Amino acid sequence: MSIGHTLLGLLESGPRHGYDLKRAFDEKFGQDRPLHYGQVYSTMSRLLKNGLVAVDGIEAGEGPERKRYAITDAGITDVQQWLATPEKPEPYLQSTLYIKVVLALLTHRDAGDILDTQRSEHLRMMRILTDRKRKGDLADQLICDHALFHLEADLRWLELTAARLDKLALAVTSR
Amino acid sequence: MTGPMTAPPGSLLVASRLRKAYGPTNALDGAEFSIHPGEVVAVMGPSGSGKSTLLHCLAGIVPPDSGSITYNGREMAGMSDAQRSQLRRTEFGFVFQFGQLVPELTCVENVALPLRLNGSSRKEAERTALSWMERLEVDDLRGKRPGEVSGGQGQRVAVARALVTGPRVLFADEPTGALDSLNGERVMELLTEAARSTNAAVVLVTHEARVAAYSDREIVVRDGKSRDMERVI
Numbered sequence: 001m002s003i004g005h006t007l008l009g010l011l012e013s014g015p016r017h018g019y020d021l022k023r024a025f026d027e028k029f030g031q032d033r034p035l036h037y038g039q040v041y042s043t044m045s046r047l048l049k050n051g052l053v054a055v056d057g058i059e060a061g062e063g064p065e066r067k068r069y070a071i072t073d074a075g076i077t078d079v080q081q082w083l084a085t086p087e088k089p090e091p092y093l094q095s096t097l098y099i100k101v102v103l104a105l106l107t108h109r110d111a112g113d114i115l116d117t118q119r120s121e122h123l124r125m126m127r128i129l130t131d132r133k134r135k136g137d138l139a140d141q142l143i144c145d146h147a148l149f150h151l152e153a154d155l156r157w158l159e160l161t162a163a164r165l166d167k168l169a170l171a172v173t174s175r
Numbered sequence: 176m177t178g179p180m181t182a183p184p185g186s187l188l189v190a191s192r193l194r195k196a197y198g199p200t201n202a203l204d205g206a207e208f209s210i211h212p213g214e215v216v217a218v219m220g221p222s223g224s225g226k227s228t229l230l231h232c233l234a235g236i237v238p239p240d241s242g243s244i245t246y247n248g249r250e251m252a253g254m255s256d257a258q259r260s261q262l263r264r265t266e267f268g269f270v271f272q273f274g275q276l277v278p279e280l281t282c283v284e285n286v287a288l289p290l291r292l293n294g295s296s297r298k299e300a301e302r303t304a305l306s307w308m309e310r311l312e313v314d315d316l317r318g319k320r321p322g323e324v325s326g327g328q329g330q331r332v333a334v335a336r337a338l339v340t341g342p343r344v345l346f347a348d349e350p351t352g353a354l355d356s357l358n359g360e361r362v363m364e365l366l367t368e369a370a371r372s373t374n375a376a377v378v379l380v381t382h383e384a385r386v387a388a389y390s391d392r393e394i395v396v397r398d399g400k401s402r403d404m405e406r407v408i
Contacts, residue, residue, distance in 0.1 A: 155384040
């Protein structure tokens with residue numbers, strides 16, 4: 001995820017303090033991983049240096065001074081370019097689970113056991129997400145669905161592999 | 176695969192060492208199962224693994240060749256056909272993938288049908304049917320025939336019909352298999368909510384992980400053998 005672009009995008013609706021930006025980010029996108037303040041301030045100083053944001057005002061208080069940031073025209077162009085660029089699809093060609101299955105077959109362990117245990121672990125996570133989806137609002141449902149579809153894809157691979165374990169065993173041991 | 180197990184205390188439906196062959200094919204080869212009231216258990220496994228045969232045996236539709244099935248402490252093999260039919264009509268509910276509704280009847284008549292067969296008056300049966308249709312959010316379809324409603328709506332009507340007698344076990348065999356994701360999930364949400372609210376146990380046969388995610392735990396059937404993942408881990 002590009003934190004810089006996300007914070008820039010959030011600034012498009014109006015100038016904000018770093019603290020407000022962090023709160024908006026956590027609320028909309030943070031899910032289980034909120035931003036650290038350090039990340040916000042280091043990102044904002046980089047955006048400032050690159051001319052993508054400008055300081056819109058400074059409030060002096062008892063603590064450190066609070067800067068209010070505004071997005072610049074260059075910043076808006078940058079967000080626009082980022083949104084228009086497709087994300088690179090993950091090729092998912094490195095899979096620890098695949099490695100475990102092959103190693104189990106090579107060492108004559110029960111590869112089916114590994115797949116069963118993994119299915120159970122995936123389902124456990126899918127239950128948590130399904131429950132959260134059931135109780136959540138539409139935004140929560142969408143983010144959980146995204147995760148659920150990825151887990152489901154893993155499980156489809158897992159079922160296909162389970163069905164082809166005998167063939168895979170022959171293939172890996174005859175190499 | 177697990178060996179014969181002792182059912183956990185309080186189990187409502189327990190199967191042990193089930194075997195069932197169709198000709199040379201062993202559909203079940205020592206399968207085990209148990210479920211508590213109010214629990215939703217997903218039965219997963221590839222096509223042809225024996226999961227539907229397990230459901231049919233558990234529901235008393237097909238007798239196993241050997242092994243035991245006890246419902247509420249009673250051995251099913253010891254019951255007469257009439258007693259098993261009675262059990263299916265009053266204690267069990269069923270939802271399948273397709274074609275369960277009687278096309279000539281309206282939706283409310285379909286839902287009321289099990290109550291009518293058990294001897295309830297039409298008025299009383301349809302009143303109860305309608306309250307279940309409300310819970311499944313299909314009460315506005317009361318006067319429509321199954322051919323006039325969508326697949327998702329029809330499946331919710333079928334769930335209402337399965338629950339209308341207040342069954343203690345609901346058997347659902349690929350209940351969302353013919354539906355798209357959104358409709359399938361809504362059916363699962365309503366089905367599990369309704370079952371939990373009445374403390375009914377649900378035996379949910381599915382090959383879809385997203386559907387199984389509505390369960391409390393899963394067992395995996397492969398080559399007629401079952402594996403209870405909760406007990407393994």
